[in-house]
Amino acid sequence: MAVDIDDPKSGFRHYKVVLFINEEVTRNGGGPGFYLTFRSRPWKDIEDGLKSVVADTQVPRSFKKACAWSALALGVRVAVRQREKQLQRIQQLQDQVEEHETATWTLATDLQRLREERDEVVSELRSAKDNLKQVKFERDMLHRKLIEFELSQQLLAESQDADYPGTPPRPLTVKENRGTLDTGLQNGQCAVPPKKDQMASITVLDTLRGAEEFPASSV
Structure with a gap:
């Protein structure tokens, strides 16, 4: 079996889809080797590995089909992994935006307070100047x-x-x-x-x- 049905990171939600892919891999003389070799690698490495198999004239066509089905399953897995990274990045950006908004609100509040204190000090200085003159x-x-x-x-x-x-x-x-x-x-x-x-x-x-x-x- 190439694709593990109970693997939550496989990217597949339906049992029958995973079963069909595994049957096609097995029917064409393949096994879990190609899938297990490239399951943690980026899509570039997967595509390069499939190319080496397809371009080899000594490899039977049926085995090439088995590797193609495994590469298809791995492509879904890569897409899910990229989606998770994007979601994490989006969450990080949202957290940063919230932090910036909080910091901006705090700075605006402090600025307003400083302006009020400045106006109060200016008023007191003017009053003291008038009193001193008198x-x-x-x-x-x-x-x-x-x-x-x-x-x-x-x-x-x-x-x-x-x-x-x-x-x-x-x-x-x-x-x-x-x-x-x-x-x-x-x-x-x-x-x-x-x-x-x-x-x-x-x-x-x-x-x-x-x-x-x-x-x-x-x-």
């Missing part, structure tokens, strides 16, 4: 008010400590030092008020100038 503005305003207050207190103290009680104090105001104050704030520096002795000198000079303008004889 804080700097309030700081500058408080700084200005503090300097004006300290300067006004100094001027008031200098006017009260004047050495010429008969002369009304010169109305020194903060506006006279506004230029220095604004320049210091624009440069990011604290405008330093005049020292006490400098203020005293200014007060004395202003008083003398007033005495020259209004001499005692004219009173």
Whole structure:
């Protein structure tokens, strides 16, 4: 018997077909030798083996028919083997496609999350920038008010400590030092008020100038 009826890899589904092939092989003087020799080889080797038998003039025609029936059975077996390989390859490709789709979905999800995080960070940075701008503005305003207050207190103290009680104090105001104050704030520096002795000198000079303008004889 050339073809094993119980062989699931033979490629044949019907018992009567396998029985007929085996009968033809046996009737023509053949046996399982050709089938068993080439059953695990590709179709190229099977065809080459059959060609060597057919081309040999010393081989009886009946035996050539037996080998042809065995080659037919082997061709079915090769076709089944190729079909199984193709199915396995298709399954591998499908698995790879599913893996790629899963990876793509994961990457798309991560990308969307990163975009949302980026937008949130940008919004927080803008809010922090606006808050910083407001804080700097309030700081500058408080700084200005503090300097004006300290300067006004100094001027008031200098006017009260004047050495010429008969002369009304010169109305020194903060506006006279506004230029220095604004320049210091624009440069990011604290405008330093005049020292006490400098203020005293200014007060004395202003008083003398007033005495020259209004001499005692004219009173």
